[in-house]
Amino acid sequence: MAQKKEPLELSEDGLISPEVGAWAEDKHRLVALYASLFSSGMKDKWDNRVYVELYAGAGYARIRESGRLIAGSPLHALLVKDPFDKYVFCEEKPDKLSALKVRVARHAPSAAAAYVEGKCDLKVHEISAEIPQGMTGNTVLSLCFVDPFDIGIKFETIRRLAEGRYVDFLITLALGMDANRNYEHYIREDRLKIDDFLGANDWRQRWAAAQWDAVKFTRFLADEFTKSMATLGYIPPQFYTMKEVRYENLRLYRLALFSRNERAYKFWSEVSKYSTDQRFLFD
Numbered sequence: 001m002a003q004k005k006e007p008l009e010l011s012e013d014g015l016i017s018p019e020v021g022a023w024a025e026d027k028h029r030l031v032a033l034y035a036s037l038f039s040s041g042m043k044d045k046w047d048n049r050v051y052v053e054l055y056a057g058a059g060y061a062r063i064r065e066s067g068r069l070i071a072g073s074p075l076h077a078l079l080v081k082d083p084f085d086k087y088v089f090c091e092e093k094p095d096k097l098s099a100l101k102v103r104v105a106r107h108a109p110s111a112a113a114a115y116v117e118g119k120c121d122l123k124v125h126e127i128s129a130e131i132p133q134g135m136t137g138n139t140v141l142s143l144c145f146v147d148p149f150d151i152g153i154k155f156e157t158i159r160r161l162a163e164g165r166y167v168d169f170l171i172t173l174a175l176g177m178d179a180n181r182n183y184e185h186y187i188r189e190d191r192l193k194i195d196d197f198l199g200a201n202d203w204r205q206r207w208a209a210a211q212w213d214a215v216k217f218t219r220f221l222a223d224e225f226t227k228s229m230a231t232l233g234y235i236p237p238q239f240y241t242m243k244e245v246r247y248e249n250l251r252l253y254r255l256a257l258f259s260r261n262e263r264a265y266k267f268w269s270e271v272s273k274y275s276t277d278q279r280f281l282f283d
């Protein structure tokens, strides 16, 4: 079960540490706990466990309100009790990726880590090439964390990563933070952001119908994204399992798990339970 983690000693290193809201720590708590359950739970069942992060960041971040330095999600995933056999980090910004490399070397020097610089949607071939191909006698299970600021992930990227591989996806669905806020902009016929996000161009008709049933746009998008994932064989998660991260009264995003295996959803429900009941475990 969940381990009590020693707080990570971070000190200023002069490298980039992007500012984040205090809620980023809630997200990290959930990702850290899931990565920990996944890596320990799958250790004896798979020959290789790979952690992939498509929007990796700089490795450290700074809480906007307090100025406090915190570890980013890559470090949380690297410091689990039973580390993954390989880590693959993609980050668009060169200065952030360089900072991440230095910090990974500092905190997890023995980790097998690969780095891909650039937009994940354009670099999906390079990212895929870093994930070992599974075969009989050398099986591979991956956990891919997808953490964009907005709903900018293209479904095609997910499809290509999931093709011919066992991959679970933990995805930040920026439904409140982005989709709701930019609603008027995104629903225009000439805007393709939601088409790309869902991998579908016929959602507008369904949205028109859903409005008659007073469905909220955020809920509609979550359901549509779930349907897109189901086309790849992912078991549709219930909406309530998409963990909402809020800041004060603002609904920012939902962290959603997608897997082809029921066992993953059991881990995820433990995460939900522990993150609400026993926050101290990760403080």
Ligand SMILES: C[S@@+](CC[C@H](N)C(=O)[O-])C[C@H]1O[C@@H](n2cnc3c(N)ncnc32)[C@H](O)[C@@H]1O
Binding pocket: 054, 055, 056, 057, 058, 059, 061, 071, 072, 073, 074, 090, 091, 092, 093, 096, 118, 119, 120, 121, 147, 148, 149
């Ligand atoms: C929300 S931050 C991720 C932070 C990290 N997951 C964490 O919690 O510590 C999103 C990151 O994705 C990067 N980014 C934005 N668009 C990207 C893209 N298309 N491909 C890869 N990285 C991207 C940004 O530079 C930023 O560092």
